[in-house]
Every structure is written in structure tokens, then in C-alpha cells.
Amino acid sequence: MNSTYRELTVAGLWHNNPGLVQLLGLCPLMAVTTNFVNGLGLGLATLxxxxASNLAISTVRDYIRPEIRIPAFVLIIAGNVTLIEMLMQAYFHDLYNILGIFIPLIVTNCIVIGRSEAYASKNPPLHAGYDSLMMGVGFLLVLVVLGGMRELVANGTLFAQAHLMFGEAARGLTLTLSEDFKGLLLAALPPGAFIGLGFLVALKNYIDKRMAQTAKSAKTMPINNFGETA
Known part of the structure; x- marks a missing residue:
């Protein structure tokens, strides 16, 4: 992996993660992540x-006049989202009904239009596709982690309703903490989403701070006469 792809990977998954750093797409992030499967479904649709949109935009970027680039980008994104929505209606109908309006609202998601304008419109298709893949995976991970946290705290389960995505055979994937687990209602409500996301952002900032301190200590560590750290 060359340096460009390495930088795109680290940026999308960590340093410039849409959900934890840019704080984009918070409306679906908060509303849909009541459990793991809902977060996974919306995350995959957004990904x-x-x-698809960034690849298309990068391919035709030289043929779009600057004055109409935003309407053109939105039109391309809307076409791809409509196709994804139709596929979900056909093959994941129950999950589509749960996610509801948040599937078509991907068209207005700041992550999609933001990466189209900031990166896809200025770079070749291969780089644009990889950048969008990493950004999408980063956003997907935040959705599933937050959804899993809220489901676990609110209901004491994990992977409930997995059959909506993976078929009837996946009903046995549900993990239960305890049969008499009462749960915490707050985790299932909108405030629980804000609190959960706050913990994730705080954890990332803490890790970044510790990594920076470790790197700084390594640079300032004295070197002995043999060229080794003392």
C-alpha cells in the first residue's frame, strides 16, 4: 500500500472519521442506532x-461546468440512493420499513455531498473510490458500535433482529446478557444516543492524546553512546 492509500485509510477510519471527528451525518447517526442491525443496515446503505456516487462524480468531473457542479452532484447521488432504496425494498423489506425516511435522506447526508465536493471532484476515480470506501467504513463502524452499545445497555441483547438482514437462520445469533435484565430506557431514547456518541468521541480523543504523549516521549528520550535509547 503506497503512502496515498495509507493516508486515506488512516484519515477515513481515524484521524478524519466522519462520525467522530467531522461530526457529520448526526441526524441518522442518532436516530437509527437503537440497535446493532439498524446501524449496520444504514451504514452499508450510506457506504x-x-x-458509487464518488466514483461517478470523479469520472465525469471534467465534463461538469463549475457553475452547476453542486446540482449535478446531487442528481448523481440521488440516482444512486434511489437504486439502493429500491434494492432494499426488494430484498430487505422489513429492515427498510424500520429505517424509513433515513434511506432517501442519504441524498442530503453531509458526508456524501461533502466528500464529493472536497475530494471526488478533484481526484481520479481510483483515489476517489478508495477515499469514499474508507470514509464509509469509518462511518459504518461508528454506527454499529453506537448501535451495539445502546442495544446492550437498553435491552441486554446484541445482534437482535439479525434475521432482518441475514435471513431466518440468523435468529440464533442474538446474544442475551440475562433473562431478567431490566435495561436502561435512557439508552434507547435520543439522549442516550448523544451520551453514547459523547463517550466514543471522548475515548478517541483520549487515545489520540496518549499516542501523542508516547510519541513525544520517544523523541525526547536520551540516546547513549551506542546509539540506543537510554
């Missing part, structure tokens, strides 16, 4: 829309 597909992001990759």
Missing part, C-alpha cells in the same frame, strides 16, 4: 451510496 454504497458514497462509493
Amino acid at each position: 454504497l451510496a458514497l462509493v
Whole structure:
């Protein structure tokens, strides 16, 4: 992996993560992540829309006049989201009904239009596709982690309703903490989403701070006469 792809990977998954750093797409992030499967479903839909749209925009970027680039980008994104919505209606109908309006609202998601304008419109398709893939995976990870946290605290389960995405055979994937687990209602409500995301952002900032301190200590560590750290 060359330096460009390495930088795009680290940026999308960590340093410039849409959900934890840019804090984009918070409306679906908060509303949908009541459990792991809902977060996974919306995350995959957003990922597909992001990759398909950015690839298309990067391919035709030289043929779009600057004055109409935003309407053109939105039109391309809307076409891809409509296709994804139709596929979800056909193959994941129950999950589509749960996610509801948040599937078509991917068209207005700041992550999708933001990466189209900031990166895809200025770079070749291969780089644009990889950038959108990493950004989409980063956003997907935040969705599933937050959804899993809220489901676990609110209901004492994990992977409930997995059959909506993986079929009836996946009903046995549900993990239960305890049969008499009461749960915390707050985790299932909108305030629980804000609190959960706050913990994730705080954890990332803490890790970044510790990594920076470790790197700084390594640079300032004295070197002995043999060229080794003392």
C-alpha cells in the first residue's frame, strides 16, 4: 500500500472519521442506532451510496461546468440512493420499513455531498473510490458500535433482529446478557444516543492524546553512546 492509500485509510477510519471527528451525518447517526442491525443496515446503505456516487462524480468531473457542479452532484447521488432504496425494498423489506425516511435522506447526508465536493471532484476515480470506501467504513463502524452499545445497555441483547438482514437462520445469533435484565430506557431514547456518541468521541480523543504523549516521549528520550535509547 503506497503512502496515498495509507493516508486515506488512516484519515477515513481515524484521524478524519466522519462520525467522530467531522461530526457529520448526526441526524441518522442518532436516530437509527437503537440497535446493532439498524446501524449496520444504514451504514452499508450510506457506504454504497458514497462509493458509487464518488466514483461517478470523479469520472465525469471534467465534463461538469463549475457553475452547476453542486446540482449535478446531487442528481448523481440521488440516482444512486434511489437504486439502493429500491434494492432494499426488494430484498430487505422489513429492515427498510424500520429505517424509513433515513434511506432517501442519504441524498442530503453531509458526508456524501461533502466528500464529493472536497475530494471526488478533484481526484481520479481510483483515489476517489478508495477515499469514499474508507470514509464509509469509518462511518459504518461508528454506527454499529453506537448501535451495539445502546442495544446492550437498553435491552441486554446484541445482534437482535439479525434475521432482518441475514435471513431466518440468523435468529440464533442474538446474544442475551440475562433473562431478567431490566435495561436502561435512557439508552434507547435520543439522549442516550448523544451520551453514547459523547463517550466514543471522548475515548478517541483520549487515545489520540496518549499516542501523542508516547510519541513525544520517544523523541525526547536520551540516546547513549551506542546509539540506543537510554
